Amino acid sequence: MxxxxxxxxxxxxxxxxxxxxxxxxxxxxxxxxxxxxxxxxxxxxxxNAVARSLRTDQTHTLGLVISDVMNPYFTELARSVEEEARALGYSVIIGNADERPDLQDHHVRTLLDRRIDGLLVSPTDGGSPLMLDAARAGTPMVFVDRWIPGVDVPVVRADGRSAVRDLVAHLHRLGHRRLAIIAGPAATTTGRERVEVFREALGAYGLELPDAYIGQGDFQAESGRLVTEGFLDLADPPEVVFAADNLMALGALDAVRARGLRVPDDLALAAFDDIRWFVHTDPPITAIAQPTGELGRAAVRALVDRIEGRPGESVTLPARLVVRRSCGENSTPVQRSTT
Amino acid sequence: MxxxxxxxxxxxxxxxxxxxxxxxxxxxxxxxxxxxxxxxxxxxxxxNAVARSLRTDQTHTLGLVISDVMNPYFTELARSVEEEARALGYSVIIGNADERPDLQDHHVRTLLDRRIDGLLVSPTDGGSPLMLDAARAGTPMVFVDRWIPGVDVPVVRADGRSAVRDLVAHLHRLGHRRLAIIAGPAATTTGRERVEVFREALGAYGLELPDAYIGQGDFQAESGRLVTEGFLDLADPPEVVFAADNLMALGALDAVRARGLRVPDDLALAAFDDIRWFVHTDPPITAIAQPTGELGRAAVRALVDRIEGRPGESVTLPARLVVRRSCGENSTPVQRSTT
DNA sequence: CCCGTCGATGTAATCGATTCCACGAGCACC
DNA sequence: GGTGCTCGTGGAATCGATTACATCGACGGG
Structure with missing residues (x-):
């Protein structure tokens, strides 16, 4: 060469x-x-970009450490991140943590070794020393979707509060009173937060969220299946299950189907994260849609701002409820899906 | 630092x-x-990996240029590629071509500039001069899923021939005689090949594949929708539509749904590529499943063999038919899905 | 006792770029 | 006509590693 x-x-x-x-x-x-x-x-x-980077101490590359590429939500996020980065003259290296802290650490380490200019992370856990040190040492960094409290790093995320309120209103209107949730790992902000927001929204209708109705999932389909099995085995099973992400909703669907039951007649279902396939499942699934593409783009802009010496600010965008048929038929749609 | x-x-x-x-x-x-x-x-x-790479002329990095990350088939492929590469001590940089030759070229160029050790490509077209030159110049390279004829590069792919024969047998047994296909771009091997294999299998049953029953898609959902619309508008519409990938099947589903028709009663549907969601669509979709993970791993092994001076051979693995309900109910299942 | 060998270490070249500094030519101004 | 600028250019240092080669001391064999 x-x-x-x-x-x-x-x-x-x-x-x-x-x-x-x-x-x-x-x-x-x-x-x-x-x-x-x-x-x-x-x-x-x-x-030779390698030689150039050595001399200039810039790689024009961003690292993106994502919780799970097989999750369509994160796939879409990754795609929008790459698009915006390309528009700004950066490449992206994606690391898939698969919801495993050790893999997350592996990727953060190799990305840092490669001297990427900045890091976009959707943390799987509370943050390893490696990541916290990197943040403290001034590596340009932005959290996206999930974050680690107490770390001085901009956060780009969606706020589901009002959409979850809309969802609970919708469920209440349909007559549902026993509502359960499949939560994400407590080590993640989204894992904890979605439960809290849900509980709060229930409270507004005088409803409780008993411990038996909080299932512990890990954002993967299999956990959604297991938790749903557990709910169905209860003496007093819930009427509705709200899955904190789309994969666990898929698992819930598996569980219902395996027992020969029907959604929504035997169990209603709603999910956080809207994805294309939810239009075509049997039945179509009511979901809370995040502005995924916008989140990815905003995160890149914030990160590049940091890299290039500008402030780089946190962004919170609203999520919205998309009503379909998985919670019952006679609904007054709050909002129709356009997808 | x-x-x-x-x-x-x-x-x-x-x-x-x-x-x-x-x-x-x-x-x-x-x-x-x-x-x-x-x-x-x-x-x-x-x-500092940058300095080390400059000196040793090795980056321990593979480039993966993929046709479309949002396609679950390729997402899974990417995931298995990264896993196997990691096991062998390599990192992977993914470039998403989005089925656009210009984007594909952009990614090949930047990957080459970064002096990746080897390139894994699922080509979107017949190959730009850039890619052909790189192959000729001896850049270690392997094609996966799709390939470019006449280029001396190992190919790792699935052979759908026997599965498509099984599919046609299944359709014939259900009484379907007017079978149509939504093809992929003629510039891709899989775009052309799947049509040929389908035509051949039809021939074995004395059936024809008229031009009107060959719709030109581009492997994206929207094209599947448009082609299906066209089929439904024919004076003599087909009884079955076979989509050459999963996204176009999704588009076909959209089209059928938009007209208030039902699968399989009004139009039967089958797809190339099996994905998790096909179990939960309405109805569950009969599909041809590729051994996606195995393909990704085999491709990485072939590429790393090339990089490290060993031969690096082509691999062809068989696909298999997974019967569900989208082509009709009274089937004798050829094979049950285990997913 | 001397020489060859081997093990541990340091010096310096090298990879392929970028960039500071010096130098010479041309030109304008006084 | 001399002085001082600007412009175009090349030499050489530099980034952070790896590695060939040189060096030096210890040790064993004849």
Missing amino acids: ASIKDVAAEAGVSVATVSRVLNDHPSVSADARTRVLAAVETLGYRP | ASIKDVAAEAGVSVATVSRVLNDHPSVSADARTRVLAAVETLGYRP
């Missing part, structure tokens, strides 16, 4: 001049410039 | 010795080794 030296030789100039042409520095003669460009062309030269 | 020099100073040795300890070279005294390791610990030193 041709190097800058080869180009310099071919063009009959020094490497300094070649570098100037490539970085369009003003003081290069028109003659030298054309000769260099010709040499670049004939040699098929492309600058 | 501490460099190897700082460690050397802290430990009271030369940088050479530090480097030897880090790469566990045999001739280092036990004393020096412990002093260096202590220094590494106190400084929190991590070697």
Whole structure:
């Protein structure tokens, strides 16, 4: 592979001049410039990004450590992150933590070793020393979707409070009174928060959220299945299950189906995170939709702001309720899905 | 960020010795080794992968250029690729081409600029000069899922021939005679091949595949919807639509639903690529399942073989039919889904 | 006792870029 | 005509690692 030296030789100039042409520095003669460009062309030269990064201490690369790529919500997030980053001249390296703190750490470490310019994280846990140290040491960093309290890092996320209130109103209107939730891991903000918001919304209708109706999931489908099995085995099973993410809703669907029961007649179902497939499941699933693409883009903008020395602020965007048929038929739709 | 020099100073040795300890070279005294390791610990030193790559001309990184991350099939592929690569000591940088040749080229270019050790590609088109040149120049490369004919690069893919035969047998047994296909782009091997295989299988039952029953899609949901609309508008519409990938099947579902029709009564549906959601759609969708995880792993192994100087061979694995209810009820299942 | 070998270590070149500094030519101004 | 600028250019240092080569001391064999 041709190097800058080869180009310099071919063009009959020094490497300094070649570098100037490539970085369009003003003081290069028109003659030298054309000769260099010709040499670049004939040699098929492309600058070595590794060498450049070593010298400039910039990689123009962002790291994205995501909880679970197989979760469509995060897939979409990753996609929007890459798009916005590309528009701003950055590449993205994605690390999939698979909801495992050790894998998360592995990815943070290799990304840091590669000297990425900034890190976008959706933390799987409360934060390893590695990550906290990196944040403290000033590595540009932004949390997206989930965050770690007490760490001075901008957070870009959706606020589901009002959408969950709308959901509970919807469920109450349909006559449901025994409402259960499949929660995410307590180590994550979204795992805890969604339970609290749900409990609060229930309170507004004079309803309780008993411990038996709080199932502990891990944001993966299998846990949703198990928790739902547990709910169905209760002496007094819930009428509705609210899954704190889309995969656990899928697991809940599996559990209901395995028993030969029907949604919503035997058990109503709602989920946090809206995804395309929810329109086509049997029945279509009522969900709380996050502005996923907007979150990804805002997170990248905040991170790049930090990297380039600007403030870089937290952003919170509202989620909204999308009513479908999984909680009962006779609803007055709060809002129709347009997808 | 501490460099190897700082460690050397802290430990009271030369940088050479530090480097030897880090790469566990045999001739280092036990004393020096412990002093260096202590220094590494106190400084929190991590070697700079950029500098190391420049010197060794290896990045221990693979590039994966994929047609569309939002397609669950490719998401799963990406995931298995990353897993296997990690097990072999490599990182993966994913580039999402979104079925756009220009984006594909963009990613190939930046990956090459970063001097990745090898490239895994699922080409969106017949191959740009850039990619062909890279292959010819000896960049370790492997095609996965799709490939470019006439290029000397190993191919890792699934063979759907026998599964498609099983599918057609299944459809024929259910009494369907007018079978249509939503094809992928002719610029891709899978786009062309699936049509041919389907036509061949129909031939075995004395059935034809008229041009009117070949819809041109682009592997994205929207095209599946449009093509299906077209089919439904025909004077003599097909009884079955076979979508060449899962997203176009989703689009077909949209089209059927928009007209208030039912699957399979008004139109039967089958798809290439099996995904989790197909179990829960209304109705569950009959599909041809690829051994996706195995493909990803095999592709990585072939690529790493090439990188490390071993042969690196093509692999073809069989796909299999998974019968569900989207083509009709009274089937004798060829194979049950276990998902 | 001397020489060859081996083990531990340091010095310095190297990878491919960027960039500071010096230098010479050309030009304008006084 | 000399002085001082600007402009274009090249030499060389630099980024942080790896590694060939040189060096030096200890040790064993003849």
